[in-house]
Amino acid sequence: MEANTRSTGRLPAAFLTPGSSSFMDFLGDHSPELLPGNRPLPAVQGAIEAPHGTTIVSLTFAGGVVLAGDRRATMGNVIAQRDIEKVFPADEYSAVGIAGTAGIAVEMVKLFQLELEHFEKVEGTVLSLEGKANRLSTMIRGNLGMAMQGLAVVPIFAGWDVDREKGRIFSYDVTGGRSEERGFAATGSGSMFARGALKKLYREDLSEEQAATAVLQALYDAADDDSATGGPDLARRIYPIVTSITEDGFKRFSEGEVSELARAIHERRLEEPDGPRAALL
Amino acid sequence: MTTPFYVSPQQAMADRAEYARKGIARGRSVVVLQYTDGIVFVAENPSRALHKVSEIYDRIAFAAVGKYNEFENLRIGGVRYADLRGYTYDREDVTARGLANVYAQTLGTIFSSAAEKPYEVELIVAEVGEGPEDDQIYRLPHDGSIVDEHGSVAVGGNADQISSYLDQRHRDGMTLAEALKLAVDSLSRDNNGGERSLTAEQLEVAVLDRTRRPQKRKFKRVLGRQLSQLMEPGEGGPDSAAPEASSEASEAEEPTSDSED
Numbered sequence: 001m002e003a004n005t006r007s008t009g010r011l012p013a014a015f016l017t018p019g020s021s022s023f024m025d026f027l028g029d030h031s032p033e034l035l036p037g038n039r040p041l042p043a044v045q046g047a048i049e050a051p052h053g054t055t056i057v058s059l060t061f062a063g064g065v066v067l068a069g070d071r072r073a074t075m076g077n078v079i080a081q082r083d084i085e086k087v088f089p090a091d092e093y094s095a096v097g098i099a100g101t102a103g104i105a106v107e108m109v110k111l112f113q114l115e116l117e118h119f120e121k122v123e124g125t126v127l128s129l130e131g132k133a134n135r136l137s138t139m140i141r142g143n144l145g146m147a148m149q150g151l152a153v154v155p156i157f158a159g160w161d162v163d164r165e166k167g168r169i170f171s172y173d174v175t176g177g178r179s180e181e182r183g184f185a186a187t188g189s190g191s192m193f194a195r196g197a198l199k200k201l202y203r204e205d206l207s208e209e210q211a212a213t214a215v216l217q218a219l220y221d222a223a224d225d226d227s228a229t230g231g232p233d234l235a236r237r238i239y240p241i242v243t244s245i246t247e248d249g250f251k252r253f254s255e256g257e258v259s260e261l262a263r264a265i266h267e268r269r270l271e272e273p274d275g276p277r278a279a280l281l
Numbered sequence: 282m283t284t285p286f287y288v289s290p291q292q293a294m295a296d297r298a299e300y301a302r303k304g305i306a307r308g309r310s311v312v313v314l315q316y317t318d319g320i321v322f323v324a325e326n327p328s329r330a331l332h333k334v335s336e337i338y339d340r341i342a343f344a345a346v347g348k349y350n351e352f353e354n355l356r357i358g359g360v361r362y363a364d365l366r367g368y369t370y371d372r373e374d375v376t377a378r379g380l381a382n383v384y385a386q387t388l389g390t391i392f393s394s395a396a397e398k399p400y401e402v403e404l405i406v407a408e409v410g411e412g413p414e415d416d417q418i419y420r421l422p423h424d425g426s427i428v429d430e431h432g433s434v435a436v437g438g439n440a441d442q443i444s445s446y447l448d449q450r451h452r453d454g455m456t457l458a459e460a461l462k463l464a465v466d467s468l469s470r471d472n473n474g475g476e477r478s479l480t481a482e483q484l485e486v487a488v489l490d491r492t493r494r495p496q497k498r499k500f501k502r503v504l505g506r507q508l509s510q511l512m513e514p515g516e517g518g519p520d521s522a523a524p525e526a527s528s529e530a531s532e533a534e535e536p537t538s539d540s541e542d
Contacts, residue, residue, distance in 0.1 A: 010387035015358040023368075026361055034369065114368055121336050121360045
């Protein structure tokens with residue numbers, strides 16, 4: 001800020017210091033109070049009540065990867081929001097879905113999107129998919145203090161790897177630990193049930209539409225057994241968010257497309273409430 | 282010990298201005314034109330990696346001539362300014378006017394500070410609006426002044442001549458191909474009135490396209506085949522041998538221009 005002491009309104013020195021292409025590094029340098037992990041935590045006993053997002057599922061298919069999430073946010077036993085959005089594009093070739101404390105998660109996604117965009121603008125080239133996944137790791141690690149007070153954020157990161165030409169999924173734990181998942185992944189309160197469903201539904205040769213159907217089935221199963229996960233709300237026309245990332249980039253399925261798939265699944269479930277049956281052997 | 286001698290402030294400023302102007306004049310020019318769907322940036326720049334035109338934010342782009350390290354520094358400062366502002370408030374709240382003001386303050390302070398060497402740069406900051414009447418183009422000379430431009434603007438070595446050429450021929454509602462052709466024509470005119478011919482490989486072209494939806498980011502580089510196709514209608518001439526000859530000639534002068542641009 002030295003250069004600004006003459007109050008000329010010129011760009012402060014931190015803006016013109018060459019070196020870093022990271023927006024987070026710049027924030028840390030110039031206005032550290034804006035970094036989510038940098039805030040002093042008040043000493044509170046017990047967990048803080050705040051809306052929590054729930055289930056996110058992801059699945060690879062031949063031409064890419066789908067990432068989907070239900071629409072419910074809960075606060076204790078209360079449904080805090082029926083139509084929350086928990087799946088976001090991170091950049092043109094990747095997306096992030098968040099489970100955990102909604103407010104912190106949304107802020108984290110906003111900063112993550114900006115981090116990728118900032119790098120792209122400064123460097124004139126995009127980060128590798130691994131690089132993006134690692135960046136998200138750092139951000140989750142920065143939230144560890146909050147996580148220990150019950151305000152955890154656990155995302156899934158999915159993207160199209162332009163170099164390897166395939167869709168890839170990364171899941172995280174609360175300490176920022178990152179692991180690449182093969183085939184499918186789920187996170188959030190309903191993830192156990194969703195993962196069980198995906199395990200039976202996953203095949204390597206699914207089409208994009210079949211992959212979307214599979215993740216919707218998994219979310220249906222999660223909503224069936226987990227009270228914090230919302231199923232498709234046919235009355236209010238609130239359906240899960242389904243996105244796909246392929247060679248052509250990020251795409252969010254339109255409400256019409258999702259409603260058609262969700263209604264088809266619902267119709268079948270009226271006959272068979274437990275969903276499609278897998279072969280025994 | 283040398284004895285300090287008196288230099289009048291007028292003389293000191295005139296010297297600094299001349300120093301900056303000379304530096305800028307050595308580089309090749311950049312032109313910016315409004316067309317019906319947005320704003321097009323055309324620079325004579327053989328390098329694919331060292332850009333003269335870049336994205337700053339959703340609707341805002343930056344073009345510069347002069348010393349590369351200096352305007353690159355300002356460009357990154359601008360990206361940081363815009364991203365920080367958008368992060369603190371909202372993406373809507375980042376405007377070309379705000380950015381141009383900050384640039385003007387920065388350039389002005391550096392220009393009048395005896396401790397610093399004046400920047401040998403001239404910048405353009407442009408923002409594409411919902412319609413052509415909402416477009417904003419600001420030209421920022423080396424001394425920190427701001428000029429609000431309309432229609433077309435040129436900066437760099439041959440700016441005066443190119444500007445007057447553009448002023449006479451630019452009209453509202455041009456298509457991208459028309460605007461690009463006019464830009465290339467203006468850039469290919471020499472100091473002494475002669476004409477060179479510029480090929481797609483020697484040009485850096487980018488647009489702020491207001492019709493680019495659903496993306497929020499309107500900036501797009503026009504590259505490779507897309508650029509050649511846009512330039513084609515104007516290119517097809519009887520003297521197909523001429524462009525080759527002139528491109529060789531301009532390649533010979535590339536090393537010097539590269540080090541100074």
